[in-house]
Amino acid sequence: MKKSNIIMLIAALLPLGLFLFPLWKITLEAPQYPTPLGMYIHINDFSDVNPFDIKNINLMNHYVGMKYIPDAIPEFKIFPAGILITTILGLIIAFKGNYKWFLSWFILMIVLSTAGLYDFYLWEHDYGHDLDPKAIMKFTNPDGSVMGFQPPLFGTKHILNFTAHSYPRLGSLFLGLGIAASFIAYLVGKKTNKIIS
Amino acid sequence: MKKILNISIGFLIIAFTFTSCNNGESSKSNGALSSNAAEKVYVAPGEHDEFYAFISGGFSGQLSVYGLPSGRLFKVIPVFSQDAEKAYGYNEETKPMLNTSHGFIPWDDSHHPDISQTKGELDGRYVYINANNTPRIAKIDLTTFETTEIIEIPNSAGNHSSSFVTENTEYVVAGTRFSVPIPQKDMPIKDYKGNFKGALSFLKVNPDNGEMSIKFQILMPGFNYDLSHPGRGKSHGWFFFTTYNTEEASSLLEVNASQNDKDFIAAINWKKIEEYVNNGGGTKMPTNYAHNLYSEETHSATSTMIKEVLTVNPLDVPGAIYFLPTPKSPHGCDVDPSGEYIVGNGKLSADLTVHSFTKMLDAIANKKHDGEAYGIPILRFEDVLAGTVKQSGLGPLHTEFDGKGNAYTTFFISSEVVKWKLGTWEVIDRKPTYYSVGHLMIPGGNSAKPFGKYVLAMNKITKDRYLPTGPEVTQSAQLYDISGDKMELLLDFPTIGEPHYAAGCPASLIKANSKKLYKLAENKHPYAAKSDADTKVTRNGKEVHVQMTMIRSHFSPDNIEGIKVGDKVYFHVTNLEQDYDVPHGIAIIGANTSELLIMPGQTETFVWEPKQVGVWPFYCTDFCSALHQEMQGYVRVSPASSSIPLSWSLGD
Numbered sequence: 001m002k003k004s005n006i007i008m009l010i011a012a013l014l015p016l017g018l019f020l021f022p023l024w025k026i027t028l029e030a031p032q033y034p035t036p037l038g039m040y041i042h043i044n045d046f047s048d049v050n051p052f053d054i055k056n057i058n059l060m061n062h063y064v065g066m067k068y069i070p071d072a073i074p075e076f077k078i079f080p081a082g083i084l085i086t087t088i089l090g091l092i093i094a095f096k097g098n099y100k101w102f103l104s105w106f107i108l109m110i111v112l113s114t115a116g117l118y119d120f121y122l123w124e125h126d127y128g129h130d131l132d133p134k135a136i137m138k139f140t141n142p143d144g145s146v147m148g149f150q151p152p153l154f155g156t157k158h159i160l161n162f163t164a165h166s167y168p169r170l171g172s173l174f175l176g177l178g179i180a181a182s183f184i185a186y187l188v189g190k191k192t193n194k195i196i197s
Numbered sequence: 198m199k200k201i202l203n204i205s206i207g208f209l210i211i212a213f214t215f216t217s218c219n220n221g222e223s224s225k226s227n228g229a230l231s232s233n234a235a236e237k238v239y240v241a242p243g244e245h246d247e248f249y250a251f252i253s254g255g256f257s258g259q260l261s262v263y264g265l266p267s268g269r270l271f272k273v274i275p276v277f278s279q280d281a282e283k284a285y286g287y288n289e290e291t292k293p294m295l296n297t298s299h300g301f302i303p304w305d306d307s308h309h310p311d312i313s314q315t316k317g318e319l320d321g322r323y324v325y326i327n328a329n330n331t332p333r334i335a336k337i338d339l340t341t342f343e344t345t346e347i348i349e350i351p352n353s354a355g356n357h358s359s360s361f362v363t364e365n366t367e368y369v370v371a372g373t374r375f376s377v378p379i380p381q382k383d384m385p386i387k388d389y390k391g392n393f394k395g396a397l398s399f400l401k402v403n404p405d406n407g408e409m410s411i412k413f414q415i416l417m418p419g420f421n422y423d424l425s426h427p428g429r430g431k432s433h434g435w436f437f438f439t440t441y442n443t444e445e446a447s448s449l450l451e452v453n454a455s456q457n458d459k460d461f462i463a464a465i466n467w468k469k470i471e472e473y474v475n476n477g478g479g480t481k482m483p484t485n486y487a488h489n490l491y492s493e494e495t496h497s498a499t500s501t502m503i504k505e506v507l508t509v510n511p512l513d514v515p516g517a518i519y520f521l522p523t524p525k526s527p528h529g530c531d532v533d534p535s536g537e538y539i540v541g542n543g544k545l546s547a548d549l550t551v552h553s554f555t556k557m558l559d560a561i562a563n564k565k566h567d568g569e570a571y572g573i574p575i576l577r578f579e580d581v582l583a584g585t586v587k588q589s590g591l592g593p594l595h596t597e598f599d600g601k602g603n604a605y606t607t608f609f610i611s612s613e614v615v616k617w618k619l620g621t622w623e624v625i626d627r628k629p630t631y632y633s634v635g636h637l638m639i640p641g642g643n644s645a646k647p648f649g650k651y652v653l654a655m656n657k658i659t660k661d662r663y664l665p666t667g668p669e670v671t672q673s674a675q676l677y678d679i680s681g682d683k684m685e686l687l688l689d690f691p692t693i694g695e696p697h698y699a700a701g702c703p704a705s706l707i708k709a710n711s712k713k714l715y716k717l718a719e720n721k722h723p724y725a726a727k728s729d730a731d732t733k734v735t736r737n738g739k740e741v742h743v744q745m746t747m748i749r750s751h752f753s754p755d756n757i758e759g760i761k762v763g764d765k766v767y768f769h770v771t772n773l774e775q776d777y778d779v780p781h782g783i784a785i786i787g788a789n790t791s792e793l794l795i796m797p798g799q800t801e802t803f804v805w806e807p808k809q810v811g812v813w814p815f816y817c818t819d820f821c822s823a824l825h826q827e828m829q830g831y832v833r834v835s836p837a838s839s840s841i842p843l844s845w846s847l848g849d
Contacts, residue, residue: 035777052714052775059749059776063823136824 004189005094008102011181012090015083015109017174018043024120024172025049026151027165028057039069041120043083043171044076064149064160065135067127075119082112090182099189106182113175121153234687237678240267245708248640248701250653251310251324251337252674254278255695258305260326260337265640265651265701266676268690276335276344277305277328281791285344288793289767289802290722291491293500297331297349298485306330309360309424310700312339313407317364317429317645321706323407325360325369332356334371334400336407340712341493348409349486351506352379352396352416358425358438358530361643362402368467369409370427371398372438376419376445379508380484389447393419396508397438399467408490413474413507415518417463418571419445421454424529424595429645430536432554434468437539439523439530443570455545459578460527461520461570462541464557469517470509478514479507494721496799512572519561520570521552522578529595533604533619534645538583542593542606549593549606551622553583584622590615594635595698597642599649599679607634607654614654614677616684628684630675633657639679640701648703652677652684655696662689672696713777715798722800724769729753734845741766741843747781747795748773749822751847752815755830759843762807762836768793768815771800782818785832792818807834 001009022040027049029036037057038049046069048054058068086109093101128150139147139160151157151164158164168176240246246264253260258278262271279286279295286295286303295303305328313323324337332350337343350356350371358372376393378384384392394416401412420440428435443460446453473479484506491498511518523541527550531540539552560580567577592610599605603625606615612633616626634656640648654675663671671691678685717727726732726744732753734743741764746753752770760766772781774797784792785805793801807813817828835841 056776059774 002189002192004099004102004185004192007181007185007188008090008094008097008105011102011178011185012087012094012105014178014181015087015175017178018083018171019080021170021174022047023169023175025165025167025169028060029163029165030161040169044080045072060162061149063136064139065132065137066149067130067132069127073123075116075123079116082116086112090178094185099186099193102182102186102189106179106186109175109179109182113179117153124150124153234678234685238266238268238676238688240264240269245704247704248648248651249704249707250638250640250674250699250701251312252653252655252692252699253307253310253326253695253697254693255308255672255697256306257694258307258328259693260307260310260324261693262342263674263690263692264704265653266687268674268676268688270693272342273693274337274342274344276326276337277302277307277333277347279303279791282794284791284793284801284803287791287803289804290497290800293498294344294347294489294491296487296489296500297333298351298487298502299331302331304330305333307335307697308357309698311361311369311643312700312702313366313402314362314364314644315366317433319641319644319646319702319706320366321702321710323366324700325362325409327356327359327371329356329374332359332371332373334360334369334409336409338407338493339707340710342711343491345491345493346408347487347489348400348411349488350396350398350411351484351486352377352394352414352482352508353398355421358397358422361426363427363436363467364429364433364645366402366404366407368412368427368436369400369402370425370436371400372422372425373397374421374423376421379416380482386447389419390445391419393445395420395422397422397436397463397465399436399470410488411486411503411506413470413479413509415465415470415509415511417511417518418573420461422463423527426530426532426539426643428532428536428554429534432532432536432539434466435554436465436467437530437532438463438465439527439541441526441528455526457525459522459524460543461575462523462527462530462539462552463573464519464521464539466517470514473514473517474507474509479509481505482508492721493715494719496715496720496722496801516561518573519557520573520575521557521581522567522575523550523552524548529593529606531596531598531604533598534600534647536645538619540596540604540606542596544592544594544609546593547588547591549586549589549596549617549622551583551585551619552581556583557581584620586615586617586622586624589617589624590627595637597637597639597652598647599639599652600641600647601649603649603679605637605639605652605679605684607637609633609635612656614652614684616679626683628677628686630654630656631662631673631689632660634675635696636698638699638701640703643700648701650678650680651687651701652679653699653701655692655699657695659691663691674699714775715796717771717773717775717798720771720798720800722769722771724767724802725771725800726769727771728773729847732845732847734759734843736843739764743768743845745770745783746773747771747783747817747828749779749781750817750824750828752783752817752828752830753847754845755847756833757830757843757845758833758835759841760807760832760834761839762810762834764807766805766807766832767802768805769800769802770795772797774798779821780819781821781828783815784818785815786813794819807832810834810836 024041027038129148248265275285332353336346353373355374357374376395400409421442442454525543527541590608676688772795
């Protein structure tokens with residue numbers, strides 16, 4: 001097997017790490033939570049960082065009319081299927097395809113990941129802005145518009161008494177490495193091809 | 198009468214001589230060191246204390262939790278007394294904890310806490326504490342800091358030489374201060390001598406869950422059994438009890454029980470008696486006592502009456518019990534960390550008497566007896582004496598050890614703590630206490646491994662030490678640094694009730710195991726409502742059961758109708774929170790018990806018997822959230838003849 005195909009094989013397998021490790025983590029810090037509240041976002045689920053964190057995030061958030069973090073959202077079915085399909089595709093390419101296919105897989109993964117991130121942003125936006133009109137507390141921005149409580153997509157943001165952190169976790173690293181590896185496979189394959197021709 | 202007056206005046210003069218002498222000494226060492234003392238007890242905001250101190254509440258019947266060195270009060274754990282703050286003994290779940298053969302006894306006099314041990318060292322699992330007045334022993338679970346078991350001690354009265362644990366927490370003891378007729382009967386008090394008995398109870402502890410059961414009671418001669426301590430190390434397997442009133446007087450004891458020059462320390466080989474009992478020895482005797490257990494799963498207590506106890510006649514187990522003569526009306530009975538020295542402080546003697554365990558075994562082996570009392574051999578004083586601390590002070594009471602070869606003894610009359618050396622018996626240092634010190638405590642004091650950094654003196658009176666609060670002023674504890682050669686007074690702090698005795702332990706042993714909440718999923722209370730969907734109100738004749746939930750910031754249901762005058766309404770309230778430190782309370786107008794204070798995941802019940810027609814509010818009593826004031830509801834009460842059906846609701 002050619003070196004580039006081996007790299008492609010690894011590239012196709014790496015995203016499976018998403019089934020083992022969380023994709024993202026959102027942490028909420030406040031003075032009255034010496035142990036911050038936090039939740040992991042996995043490819044197919046939300047989970048508590050410490051026991052009952054999500055329940056307690058929901059309890060806090062209901063004051064401003066945010067929805068309860070749902071037990072299941074459609075994405076939790078679509079994302080795992082997407083990863084499985086692209087992995088199978090990647091494997092087929094690794095065994096059968098030449099380096100040009102590696103680039104196609106790379107582009108496909110970039111597009112799908114971006115779409116995933118955008119979907120995540122939309123969900124966050126909806127979660128932070130579509131508030132219950134009967135909410136107990138209403139806050140407005142200095143310009144008079146209704147304040148949103150959207151956690152950052154990436155980075156750190158102050159929301160009222162909370163500091164919210166949103167950062168990728170190990171699962172994302174596996175996905176990122178897989179995507180990067182497919183591009184390396186493409187470059188290696190291209191170089192080898194030139195030498196041979 | 199005149200004689201007594203003379204004696205007390207004599208004591209007062211001596212007491213003043215001693216204290217004034219000490220005051221002179223202390224004024225020299227004050228001042229320059231006082232800022233240093235403040236630094237040593239300062240625990241910065243957000244920082245934790247190094248030690249927990251569990252200080253008994255004496256006549257308050259409770260156990261309070263303080264931090265050392267700061268002296269800050271963290272919690273009062275209700276044990277033998279009802280507590281409206283926590284609904285202990287008021288709610289339906291904990292009422293059975295205070296059941297006894299005398300009925301519901303919502304008060305006691307809690308004296309000696311002791312922390313469980315493994316291999317002679319503190320393990321931080323449980324605190325055991327005795328009730329003095331209506332004899333009982335309680336177990337406090339240190340994962341929850343809640344009383345989870347109370348066992349009554351039959352055939353006992355004034356459960357004072359209690360509740361000390363052996364080095365692997367095999368046993369907790371309950372020795373009787375007052376001897377009484379066993380079994381109890383109607384008889385002339387003047388016939389006390391020879392007819393009353395003192396029961397020393399050995400409670401077997403289940404190593405898995407700390408639960409107690411009375412394994413056997415030794416029916417001793419009718420002396421007063423004052424304090425006790427287990428042997429450890431080489432003397433493991435023995436227990437030592439001080440006695441007074443070996444005169445067996447029943448009237449004017451201050452004189453009549455102070456006649457003998459020497460009373461005894463009873464040395465009891467409990468392993469030998471255990472073996473005798475395990476081989477079928479002892480006599481089963483009908484009795485009646487309560488065993489109350491609290492379940493963390495059902496959040497409820499049950500009380501079981503036990504009808505039988507196994508008694509042991511000391512004469513049936515030869516070689517198991519000896520008397521060590523000890524001057525004079527000894528009070529404290531303390532065993533050093535190595536298990537070699539048994540300190541018996543004759544509270545009416547100016548000297549401290551220390552017995553040697555090795556010499557005691559020799560004397561037993563060589564049968565060097567000096568007569569017997571009720572068939573129990575008395576060893577010769579000179580044969581068991583290890584040494585005497587001469588002219589150490591007035592009114593020696595209790596001794597603790599620092600693990601570095603030093604002992605610290607309190608003196609009640611001369612109000613001081615005296616440091617002396619084991620083996621050489623020389624006095625090294627003395628410091629005044631303010632005033633009338635009883636027990637003292639070094640964390641790990643009753644173990645093979647004391648943490649000899651601090652000693653806590655527990656004082657009976659404070660007089661001028663604090664702002665006056667009328668005729669009743671606080672009792673107090675005083676903290677001394679004992680890390681150097683000389684003791685240094687660091688801190689005074691007020692205590693709950695009488696700080697009778699305390700047990701201390703490094704915070705690190707307990708902190709990590711402390712429970713943050715009860716898991717709702719594990720709540721097995723028969724009337725728990727684990728979600729708003731489970732809430733309901735049901736009627737059974739005149740009994741109405743409301744299964745209610747609470748969460749920030751509402752009750753469900755919050756409107757209840759169909760209750761009638763004359764109903765007995767049980768509110769079973771479940772806290773749905775699963776967050777650390779978010780309890781909720783509930784109280785209703787006209788309730789004649791107390792509010793409930795319910796921890797996350799817990800269910801508690803109170804009974805309300807409405808006597809007037811109307812619409813009556815209930816509310817959360819524990820300030821829980823921004824919307825705490827809105828956490829409320831109403832109950833509509835209709836006339837007894839009303840036909841309004843039960844209904845309940847939340848929201849629109």
